[in-house]
Amino acid sequence: MAKLKTIYTCRECGYQSPKSLGRCFQCKAWGSFEEQTEAASPNPKAVALSTITKPVRLRDVDMGSGGEVRHRTGVGELDNVLGGGLVSGSLVLLGGDPGVGKSTLLLMAMDAFARRGLPVLYVTGEESLQQVRMRADRLGVQGETLSLLATTDFLAVEDATKADKPLVVVVDSVQTMAAPDVQGIPGSMTQVREVAHRAMVLAKSTTTAILLVGHITKSGQLAGPKVLEHFVDTVLQFEGDGRSTLRVLRSVKNRFGPAGELGMFEMVEQGLREV
Known part of the structure; x- marks a missing residue:
């Protein structure tokens, strides 16, 4: 089981910090941090964005029927x-x-x-x-x-x-x-x-x-x-x-x-x- 870690995330802009902050450094919102628990290591089962792993020439990109x-x-x-x-x-x-x-x-x-x-x-x-x-x-x-x-x-x-x-x-x-x-x-x-x-x-x-x-x-x-x-x-x-x-x-x-x-x-x- 992956080790868990606690992080604090600003609910207004998504800025993350290892500790809770009174004011967000990024969006300047006050009292906006929420405690979150996440896996410390990447999920090995995470899906990739695409199954295409090799470069494709621009003119060879398939645009589908009729483009x-x-x-x-x-x-x-x-x-x-x-x-x-x-x-x-x-x-x-x-x-x-x-x-x-x-x-x-x-x-x-x-x-x-x-x-x-x-x-x-x-x-x-x-x-x-x-x-x-x-x-x-x-x-x-x-x-x-x-x-x-x-x-x-x-x-x-x-x-x-x-x-x-x-x-x-x-x-x-x-x-x-x-x-x-x-x-x-x-x-x-x-x-x-x-x-x-x-x-x-x-x-x-x-x-x-x-x-x-x-x-x-x-x-x-x-x-x-x-x-x-x-x-x-x-x-x-x-x-x-x-x-x-x-x-x-x-x-x-x-x-x-x-x-x-x-x-x-x-x-x-x-x-x-x-x-």
Whole structure:
């Protein structure tokens, strides 16, 4: 069994220290350090990012049939913010306040994929399958190729993705997921970092696009922002005012398109309507 060590991690920026600090050296936050227990030696079973171990000439890189690596979600405002659709094998983080409509937006996108006969998987760690079905019925979601998985075990997500080979996987939310072979409870800095890393490996090795739903902290930042942002290709924020039905989707980071793009929605009884 690997020897365990204790480290302290800033929950705001991910900075690590061998001892607890009153103020983070990196982001200057006060009282933000959490105690984490980790294995002192690297995990010998850790997965590599790719099975390709030899250099490949640029012109020999296989771009797939017709070179198509971007898939439109069917939600126009979301596609525009993404830079033209979801890129195969990309890892996208969608953050926002609870109740702003993150799950609704992604269910709409999954339904649009499924209505075209494309296989997609929606993983929920916060709701039961029955609760997701009730919300889907309210939104009019009918896609036959949309599958649901209720779990907080990220190994189950990996197994389902490799077995079923969906075009897109939604994980709602990353803070509810845990790798059972890693110390820490779901939502801890250790688990968030591990799940994000495994999601990145899974996306790149299978070419499945993975969308992670992330919660917002009281300060208005994504929980564990720096830890997550380092792993993902795209960071989207879904914003809204409790006094208004309007919602704004904003791209904060995008490796495959321009950052700073905006999408406008209105929350109505049947879900989200593009403005």
